[in-house]
Amino acid sequence: MRKRYLMTPGPTPVPSEVLLAQARPMIHHRTDEFSNILAQVIEDLKYVFQTKNDVAVFASSGTGAMESAVSNLFSAGDKVIVTSNGKFGDRFVQIAEAYGLEVKKLEYEWDTVVDPKDVGDELAKDAGIKGVFVTQSETSTGVLNDVKAVGEIVKNHQAILVVDSITGIGAVDLKTDEWGLDVVMTGSQKGLMLPPGLAAVSISDKAWEAASRSSLPKFYFSYKKAIDSINKAQPTTPFTPPVSLIVGLSEALKMMRDEGLEGMIERHSMLAEATRRGLESMGIKLFAPSNGRGSAVTPAWVPDGIDGKALVKKMKEEQGITIAGGQDRLSGKVFRIGHLGYFDRFDILTTLAGLEMTLVELGYDFEPGSGVRAAEETFLNK
Numbered sequence: 404m405r406k407r408y409l410m411t412p413g414p415t416p417v418p419s420e421v422l423l424a425q426a427r428p429m430i431h432h433r434t435d436e437f438s439n440i441l442a443q444v445i446e447d448l449k450y451v452f453q454t455k456n457d458v459a460v461f462a463s464s465g466t467g468a469m470e471s472a473v474s475n476l477f478s479a480g481d482k483v484i485v486t487s488n489g490k491f492g493d494r495f496v497q498i499a500e501a502y503g504l505e506v507k508k509l510e511y512e513w514d515t516v517v518d519p520k521d522v523g524d525e526l527a528k529d530a531g532i533k534g535v536f537v538t539q540s541e542t543s544t545g546v547l548n549d550v551k552a553v554g555e556i557v558k559n560h561q562a563i564l565v566v567d568s569i570t571g572i573g574a575v576d577l578k579t580d581e582w583g584l585d586v587v588m589t590g591s592q593k594g595l596m597l598p599p600g601l602a603a604v605s606i607s608d609k610a611w612e613a614a615s616r617s618s619l620p621k622f623y624f625s626y627k628k629a630i631d632s633i634n635k636a637q638p639t640t641p642f643t644p645p646v647s648l649i650v651g652l653s654e655a656l657k658m659m660r661d662e663g664l665e666g667m668i669e670r671h672s673m674l675a676e677a678t679r680r681g682l683e684s685m686g687i688k689l690f691a692p693s694n695g696r697g698s699a700v701t702p703a704w705v706p707d708g709i710d711g712k713a714l715v716k717k718m719k720e721e722q723g724i725t726i727a728g729g730q731d732r733l734s735g736k737v738f739r740i741g742h743l744g745y746f747d748r749f750d751i752l753t754t755l756a757g758l759e760m761t762l763v764e765l766g767y768d769f770e771p772g773s774g775v776r777a778a779e780e781t782f783l784n785k
């Protein structure tokens with residue numbers, strides 16, 4: 404028997420309370436019972452998104468919600484700015500181009516943050532720009548971009564600000580209304596502590612105005628269809644919803660409300676700090692820059708002389724601990740420890756211990772125990 408630990412930034416572990424809620428007998432979605440659950444879920448999502456804007460849910464992974472922002476808000480030929488310092492920024496470029504938008508890509512090295520000033524400069528150069536896309540928490544690199552600063556710039560322009568907070572929400576602060584974020588999205592298998600398959604999006608009044616001008620084709624992901632259904636006397640969804648995921652989400656949101664946003668953000672920040680200090684004490688270099696480290700995932704450079712893919716594989720097969728490897732150009736070069744969602748201190752200590760044991764066996768020269776000790780000290784000092 405090997406006990407298993409899922410230490411990735413999506414999918415993330417699902418609490419037993421949520422698993423059990425999802426195992427309840429199926430209910431029909433056109434009933435008062437389901438409507439009441441959905442209404443509560445939407446209200447609780449607004450709490451987590453820190454918004455009074457409309458919030459819709461879709462049966463899709465996070466990418467479906469990203470695509471919905473493009474198809475609902477824009478028309479073919481519209482000029483948009485997409486900032487990219489990682490794999491998920493690149494995905495917004497691909498989606499926008501697939502829909503025929505004219506993309507001005509603001510590209511950054513993957514170990515640097517997006518500079519909000521560049522967005523301001525581009526907007527000042529061309530008053531015709533219709534949208535700005537930013538990834539708050541770049542899961543491929545662990546970099547946290549300053550969407551608040553971008554919001555302050557974009558709010559003075561006609562452009563709509565679209566924020567991928569898929570690994571931001573639940574781990575770091577995200578004030579949708581206060582920061583002027585027009586469309587924000589997250590996915591169920593990240594901070595919401597659910598299995599994959601559900602996405603949520605918030606839509607501001609400014610975004611609704613843009614939506615009314617949009618001529619791109621949309622049907623399943625139509626914001627209008629989704630919100631018209633939620634606003635009915637008996638709130639519902641236009642198509643059959645993933646009933647069990649929504650029932651599970653109501654339980655997860657209850658847990659999030661109990662902890663409170665502030666507590667949740669603090670816990671993630673503590674777990675991230677302990678992970679970083681643990682790794683650095685083992686002589687391992689962190690990937691993300693010190694001026695932009697998120698709390699969802701900690702990527703680090705694979706030590707010299709160690710095979711990165713073998714490290715991840717060995718930890719999974721021999722220790723039962725699944726961490727993530729590097730994506731795209733970072734494949735084999737970095738490894739990533741997720742701590743987004745249902746995580747606590749001992750998940751971090753377990754993972755660091757497993758990493759140390761694996762590295763000892765792979766012949767890495769360091770002081771075994773140093774990572775666990777540094778993480779323990781972080782927790783003891785809180």
Ligand SMILES: *Cc1c(COP(=O)(O)O)cnc(C)c1O
Pocket residue numbers: 413464465466467491538540541542567568569570590
């Ligand atoms: C996971 C993730 C996505 C969406 O990925 P899906 O696999 O479609 O859920 C998008 N952006 C970020 C930052 C992510 O972490």
